[in-house]
Amino acid sequence: MTQVIRKAAELRDKVAAWKRSGMLVGVVPTMGALHDGHLSLARAARKQSDRVIVTVFVNPMQFNNASDLDKYPRDEAQDLALLEAEGVDVLFAPGVDEVYPDGFATTVSVAGITEPLEGAFRPGHFDGVATVCSKLFGMTQAGRAFFGEKDWQQLQVVQQLTRDLNMPIRIIGCPTIREEDGLAMSSRNVRLTEAERALAPRLHSVMQEAAAKIRDGVPVEGALNDAKTELKVAGFGTLDYLELRTVDGLKPATDLSQPARMLAAIWLGDVRLIDNIAV
């Protein structure tokens, strides 16, 4: 039985009892509308922790766009059924007032790695992520937290903030889960029309082709430019970014002398897709 908890105080009591028995708590922070990507995180948590909490909270502080917040899919009954099937112990689903009560005034900010990519296109987004994660780690007292590599920059931000603030938690990144056609799973995918859904996996295949070229010695800028043209021709909307960045520090990478990651964000209708792959 997955227990649904909505209050931080109730969660704290539950966790305190677990901790007195020496149990290791794992947490999977999510915004709900769960798909196999989230469930793979719950499975990883199940394997690497004694007790698993999945949090479902659509965090207003990390949305820079009111319409995106408004349209974000929500289906708690289905989320609960999926988590039951994975043997998750607690679904923690607090309301906005529970997370941000009257008088709330604290922000956690990470400089540097939050500035490019998502940070450049979603002002304030990573302050929202860093703040809510700090709160969720405080509320859950988890020893391990599981994040998908799909949100690669977010994963780096959470790793940096927990290291910087000496939080007693280990952040574990888990591989992106994809549909059979290569599209990275995302809660926002349900908002794609049929035609957009058919086109969407091209993002991943174009990125793979560009990565292969770069590994074969094609200059990075040329390979990325070819990919941008291909995406445009294929029918995608505005490209926010398609870049090669160092794994360590997310600095612009002009070659493969350091481990690198290719990251992209692109619009398809009114849905913004993001993806990233190793190069």
Added chain:
Amino acid sequence: MTQVIRKAAELRDKVAAWKRSGMLVGVVPTMGALHDGHLSLARAARKQSDRVIVTVFVNPMQFNNASDLDKYPRDEAQDLALLEAEGVDVLFAPGVDEVYPDGFATTVSVAGITEPLEGAFRPGHFDGVATVCSKLFGMTQAGRAFFGEKDWQQLQVVQQLTRDLNMPIRIIGCPTIREEDGLAMSSRNVRLTEAERALAPRLHSVMQEAAAKIRDGVPVEGALNDAKTELKVAGFGTLDYLELRTVDGLKPATDLSQPARMLAAIWLGDVRLIDNIAV
């Protein structure tokens, strides 16, 4: 025996062993140059915790003035002797590189109550306080932290940030300890000349007189203006502020309809004195 620890990893192991035995850890964050004010906090921690850590770290991030940082008194040998006498278990004295290693990039900020008073005169000060306290709470995993009311606004900021970030710690404020002549104890007092030291306690007595007038029904503004004149005539330097503020939220108070605190910061030579009293 008070054990001196300089590395966060060593402290973590020590604390983990205590916690496995179910012990409650108390922490007293200080910048060293310990006086009876600090020792009263160590005694409170001793009474209310199973194990006591006193941290000594002159935090560059909370100094807005390089000369103040430079002149801040340091005497670790004497600090250690004083803590030994109080039965403190650990003196945690990390170096700057241990607290802020290369690549450190995270800031914790509290809005609202950090803006007036010290916040207005020491830009960035409370970001430094909030960030280092978050780190020290992470490092020490303390269940209780003890702060002096001498730094009243700081105490409110730490209470707010731990509440806002759901940190599993209780913040306990302890009364200001004063010299016999009423001067609030402060590590910076050793930098006063003999003449300045003789004048310094007038701050507290002038504040007490103003508070008595206000309680007797004298309008707040008049009572504070009289006090400002008296301090000027007595020979103090620049007054940064002398204000009545609500205990809850540090809003300007024009009467005693809500619990209020009188707070002051004033220069005496090149030393800045702060004090506050209940009204």
